[in-house]
Amino acid sequence: MSPGVLGRWDKRHVWHPFTQQAEWAGREPLIIRSGRGVWLRDVKGRRLLDGNSSLWVNVWGHRRPELDRALKHQIDKISHTTFLGLTHEPAVRLAKKLVDIAPKGLSRVFYSDNGSTAVEVALKMAYQYWQLRRRNSKTKFVSLKEGYHGDTVGSVSVGGIELFHARFRDLLFKGWQVTPGGRHPGGRKPGSIMIDPGFRRGDDMERVLRRHHSSIAAVVMEPLVQGASGIRLIPRGYLAHVSRLCRKYGVFLIVDEVATGFGRTGTMFACEQEGVSPDFLCVAKSLTGGYLPLAATLTTEKVYRAFLGRYDEFKAFFHGHTYTANPLACAVALANLELYKKTGLLGDVRQRTSELSAGLAPLRDHPHVKEVRQVGLMAGIELVQDKRAGRAYPAGARMGLKVCDEAITRGVWLRPLGDVIVLLPPLAISEKELAFFIDVVRNSVILALE
Ligand code: PLP
Numbered sequence: 001m002s003p004g005v006l007g008r009w010d011k012r013h014v015w016h017p018f019t020q021q022a023e024w025a026g027r028e029p030l031i032i033r034s035g036r037g038v039w040l041r042d043v044k045g046r047r048l049l050d051g052n053s054s055l056w057v058n059v060w061g062h063r064r065p066e067l068d069r070a071l072k073h074q075i076d077k078i079s080h081t082t083f084l085g086l087t088h089e090p091a092v093r094l095a096k097k098l099v100d101i102a103p104k105g106l107s108r109v110f111y112s113d114n115g116s117t118a119v120e121v122a123l124k125m126a127y128q129y130w131q132l133r134r135r136n137s138k139t140k141f142v143s144l145k146e147g148y149h150g151d152t153v154g155s156v157s158v159g160g161i162e163l164f165h166a167r168f169r170d171l172l173f174k175g176w177q178v179t180p181g182g183r184h185p186g187g188r189k190p191g192s193i194m195i196d197p198g199f200r201r202g203d204d205m206e207r208v209l210r211r212h213h214s215s216i217a218a219v220v221m222e223p224l225v226q227g228a229s230g231i232r233l234i235p236r237g238y239l240a241h242v243s244r245l246c247r248k249y250g251v252f253l254i255v256d257e258v259a260t261g262f263g264r265t266g267t268m269f270a271c272e273q274e275g276v277s278p279d280f281l282c283v284a285k286s287l288t289g290g291y292l293p294l295a296a297t298l299t300t301e302k303v304y305r306a307f308l309g310r311y312d313e314f315k316a317f318f319h320g321h322t323y324t325a326n327p328l329a330c331a332v333a334l335a336n337l338e339l340y341k342k343t344g345l346l347g348d349v350r351q352r353t354s355e356l357s358a359g360l361a362p363l364r365d366h367p368h369v370k371e372v373r374q375v376g377l378m379a380g381i382e383l384v385q386d387k388r389a390g391r392a393y394p395a396g397a398r399m400g401l402k403v404c405d406e407a408i409t410r411g412v413w414l415r416p417l418g419d420v421i422v423l424l425p426p427l428a429i430s431e432k433e434l435a436f437f438i439d440v441v442r443n444s445v446i447l448a449l450e
Contacts, residue, residue, distance in 0.1 A: 035062030070335030116150025231380025
């Protein structure tokens, strides 16, 4: 089909996520035809480096032979069967693999389809657990301001981004939201392991848990970095601190590793960097290497056992999705996870992390760059109109989009979060590809803000 027709049909019939369609209608759509390695190719033959890993999912680049083979192999057996009342090899083997690599104590895997549902599952399991334990008052959740856990109503209820979530307030369940560390909205520099005294002495989290723990089911948070609110770093030590508080006050800890899981921060899971093993671990995105939608909520035997009983006690977890544990997705996830050790990917990610950090350093002095924030291969460049006064650009100026448009003309696909330029290249990006990526990003910021 010709690009012209595709573009017209898209504008006539398609509604894109997180998109002002009126703006989209006035732009020439970027139509992707294929991909190989870190490169996307559009219908006009342009080659673009996939600078946001196809929304933070891609690990090896596109068309990785081992993953393609796993998928084709599984197609020849079966593409889908229900997981309600049946089981199958890819899901069982993947569960075992996930338990093997997850932080200690997480031994049960509940599958779903995406990051939002992985979080919904954790919220509902935590809620039901306390009911089964006859602690009926423990029904509320504590989450972090500027947190993001997905777009279904439960995960929006524990979300803290004004722009995305405030409009739906009356639709949401109530809980507490606290500021991580109290005084460090931008967070600390990557690499710092100091525990900030601000959250040792009577921080928001401790106050809320001390006063209200008897009504709280769980705390839910992203570890190390709040991605969707603009790659905002959480002070180092805060996750471990919250984990200790949860134990002290008898509240579950749900860690949302949908964005950070599977190596994005340089370790398999970000939790590892603070020695934390949560009660619930939510994973999705890179689980399948960026191939297919699949998610999992991992939990402990303690939680699992609370749901056991005779059928007519109705303790079962009444939750599930039609495509839960889809065999194609599980097979490709298994092939993905098997490659980590074989290729030494995490070592490469750490090396690329240092290169990215060194490459972006000059931008810190730019008069319109407020901050460059980075953890692992996840970075955000925040643009401001007036650096000294900390004044943002007017939203309508679309400065983030301008920088990304500039990058596209130079061969890198990027999508901003407001005026934060988000950089998340595929984890297996080579040194040379990363150097190209950094060069384009630097030039695009400089040229677009001239
Ligand atoms: N949790 C986190 C930390 C995320 O970054 C995201 C998506 O970006 C989600 C949950 C939601 O995942 P999904 O878009 O797959 O529902």
